[in-house]
Each structure stands twice: as C-alpha cells, then as structure tokens.
Amino acid sequence: MVVLGLLLIGAGLVVFRYSADIAGRLDSYISPPPDNGSNITGLVSPGSWYLPFAVWGFGFTLIGLGGTMLRSAFVSAVMGGGRGAMGGGPSMSPDALETYMQQALSTSRGAGLNPTPPKEVVKVKCRNCGNLEMEDAAFCRKCGKPL
Numbered sequence: 001m002v003v004l005g006l007l008l009i010g011a012g013l014v015v016f017r018y019s020a021d022i023a024g025r026l027d028s029y030i031s032p033p034p035d036n037g038s039n040i041t042g043l044v045s046p047g048s049w050y051l052p053f054a055v056w057g058f059g060f061t062l063i064g065l066g067g068t069m070l071r072s073a074f075v076s077a078v079m080g081g082g083r084g085a086m087g088g089g090p091s092m093s094p095d096a097l098e099t100y101m102q103q104a105l106s107t108s109r110g111a112g113l114n115p116t117p118p119k120e121v122v123k124v125k126c127r128n129c130g131n132l133e134m135e136d137a138a139f140c141r142k143c144g145k146p147l
Contacts, residue, residue: 005069012062023051095132
C-alpha cells in the first residue's frame with residue numbers, strides 16, 4: 001500500500017507539473033474542427049480555458065489519494081501491522097481489552113469529585129494452554145478446561 005501511495009503521489013506531481021502540456025493535448029481532441037467562416041450561430045469553443053484547471057484538479061486528486069493511502073498504511077503499521085485491527089486480525093487480546101475497559105470505566109465514573117484509583121487485576125494461568133484468565137473464572141476461554 002505504501003508503494004501504491006507513493007506512485008499515486010508521483011503521478012499527481014507529474015500531472016500537476018505538466019498540466020499545461022496535457023491541457024494543450026486534450027484541447028486538440030476536444031475542440032471542434034477549425035471553422036471556415038460559415039458558422040452562422042457563433043457557437044465555437046472559446047479556447048477551453050478551463051482545461052488547465054481541470055488537469056490541476058486531477059493532479060491534486062491523485063496526490064490526495066496517494067497521501068491517504070500512505071496515511072492508512074502507516075496507521076495500520078502502528079496499530080499492529082498486518083495482524084492488527086486494520087489488517088483483519090485482532091489487535092488486542094480479550095483480557096487486555098477487558099482490563100483497559102475496566103480502567104476506562106472506573107476513571108470515567110469517578111471523573112467528578114474524589115476519583116477512585118484503578119482496581120488491581122489478578123490473572124490466573126490455565127494449566128492446560130497457559131492462557132491468562134480472570135481470578136474468578138471457572139473455565140478457560142481458550143481451551144474450555146476447568147481452572
């Protein structure tokens with residue numbers, strides 16, 4: 001995703017840099033054929049003054065898409081790489097998530113006067129698989145054996 005983002009940014013910069021040349025070539029395809037003076041209505045294109053702006057907009061769009069892809073790739077790497085939440089896998093174990101949520105809830109409840117300190121979490125290791133469970137758990141969540 002990083003390579004594709006860099007390619008899009010590069011293509012956007014090239015399009016932005018050469019927008020006048022690209023607009024000139026596009027104008028030769030878009031403009032009507034040369035008028036021989038028999039145009040009674042006067043509906044001839046005034047020179048397509050908008051084409052350089054359209055090409056600039058396309059270049060900026062490519063740069064923006066490339067930047068978005070780079071940002072997404074870096075955020076994904078920070079959040080756990082290919083195995084993280086953005087990579088399709090779990091980013092936190094259920095125990096770590098539960099501990100985090102307990103601490104967050106305890107601090108948000110006591111946000112007013114005299115907040116209570118976070119409660120100490122005690123874990124028990126399963127003898128069968130080694131998974132850490134809460135102190136009061138009767139069965140292991142991973143293997144299902146009694147603790």
